[in-house]
Amino acid sequence: MNPIDDDTLQAYVDGELDAAGSARIDAALAHDEVLARRVQQARALRAQLQALFNPVLDEPVPAHLSALLRPASPQTPSAATPLAAASARRGFGAGRRRTSRRWLVPGAAVAASIAVLAVALWWHTGSGLVRMHNGQQFAAGTLSHALDQALASEPDPHAAVAIGLSFRSTDGRICRTFVAHGTPALAGLACHARAGWSLPALSAAEKPAGGELRQAASDLPPAVQAAVDARIRGEAFDARQERAARDDGWR
Amino acid sequence: MDPSQAVREGLLPLLPRLRRLARALAGQTADADDLVQIVLERALSRAAQWRPDAALDKWVFAIARNAWRDELRARGRSQNLFAPEEAGVTAADATSAPAQTLDLAAALAALPPDHREVVALVLVEGLSYSETADLLGVPVGTVTSRLARARATLQAHLGKDA
Incomplete structure (x- = not known):
């Protein structure tokens, strides 16, 4: 040799x-x-x-740093409008402007255009939904953010990531299922760890039919469902438990 | 979409990783957060240059690395921001690290910048060799040889103290 x-x-x-x-x-x-x-x-x-x-x-981010990433005045629909109009003319998605959420109402045609915007946004936020860390997959970017912040009890129909079940696993960690809308749509199980949300199960998801943007947790791909069944201890969290777990940093 | 808003929204969840990278590069907590602030300001001012098909994390990490190198240059001929002893004490100020990791922080701070940045990107941040090479604008072979030399230095240092 x-x-x-x-x-x-x-x-x-x-x-x-x-x-x-x-x-x-x-x-x-x-x-x-x-x-x-x-x-x-x-x-x-x-x-x-x-x-x-x-x-x-795991350290809290100093407020002066996260403040840099917040728009100066959330009330101002703003300067962003001409830019967004310009980008719309070029055919690029104006997906997640705060001001646009209010008038985006359910309906097949609108939903279809939202889907297009969601996909644009999806790629816009980059391929960075999954990162590798010591040979393991971890959630990154939008996915990581949604797992940290989003509550299944308060679904945002326009969010790029929908959260399904949250539960405590047999090893004591909190795990959450999710469906990330994109091309391809991904479904998976994320479990909270020191280094972030590890992804023990990740699978291509069925495209939701008929412009239905949110996907119910019961529609999880078999591989993800099996990963949940293998880990879940007791019942999935209810809305109150889910919120409490978020407030406690998913510990 | 307003590019600056897309970048703002994308950067928010990346802040913990950006702070970790800055800590690995700059050492001291306060200096690392100053570096993060510079990076965020640069990233927002250049938001229009970000291509949506590029991963935002790599893009902002490249800005961080360049800002750190600029800062090193601005601070003069010294190759290191801090004396190794100083960095050794401060890099662990937020953690109750055992003595050996204090030594490691000091050894890392004493590496030349070319070596420290590959350690930060590959071993701390977990980027692949090719991602690191792209980010630094050097061939993959350069990344691997710098990484090997940096490892040898760090390992010799740890071995000495063990």
Whole structure:
């Protein structure tokens, strides 16, 4: 067997090798103690760095920073209007302007256009709905935000992510099901962890029929439903429990 | 959509990660949050440049990395924002980190910026080699060689104290 160089070993530890490459290192590790120790050291360094900086994720964000991201005056429909009109002329979605929510009423035609806007918004917020962290999938961006903030008891029919059930799992963590409308639509199970919302189940969802934007939790794909059944302890939260859990930071 | 509003809404949930990256780059909590503020202001002023098909996190991380490098330059010839000892004490001020992670913070702060940024992006933030290479505008091979050298330095430091 060829000797394993440092670059290859590093790529192995960082999850950058393909399956064949990883398998080759796995095999070598089984009978090479020196190699195994190097891998262990590299993993330990990575873990120590995570332990040093991940607590920042749990710190409250200083108000002066989050304030920078709020529009100066929420009352002003504003300067945004000409811009939005201009972008509408170019055919680009004016999806989530605060001012537009009020006049978006249910109805097939309107719903269809909302769906188009939702998709535009979806891609607008980027492909960043899922991030990888130590080889695990975590919610990111809009998805992470919805899991943190949205309540199934107060559904927003125009939100890009609909929350279904929330419950406490057998390992004590709080988990929530969701459907993220987009192309493709995704459904999944998210469980709250120190590093964010891990995603033990993620699956393509059926496109909701007939312009129906929200998808009931009962419509979850079988893989997601199975993940719920495997974890749920007791009953799903009711509206009061869901709100209390949010107020408590999903702990 | 008003691009600035899309960027505002997208950045809000990214704030914890942005703060973590800033902490890994700049070390001290207060300096890291100053860096985050600069990054947010730049991101909002450049919101029109953000392409909707680009992931917002990578876009804002690139702004953060560039702002950090600008700050390093502005602070003069010193390669590091802080003396290693100082960073070692302060990087962990919000945590009750054991002695070994204090040493790690000091070792990280003592790395040259080229090395520190790949450690921050790959090992702390969890970006892939190719995402990191794109963000830094260097070939993947440069990322891996910098990362390997940074690891060797950090590991030697930890080994020494262990």
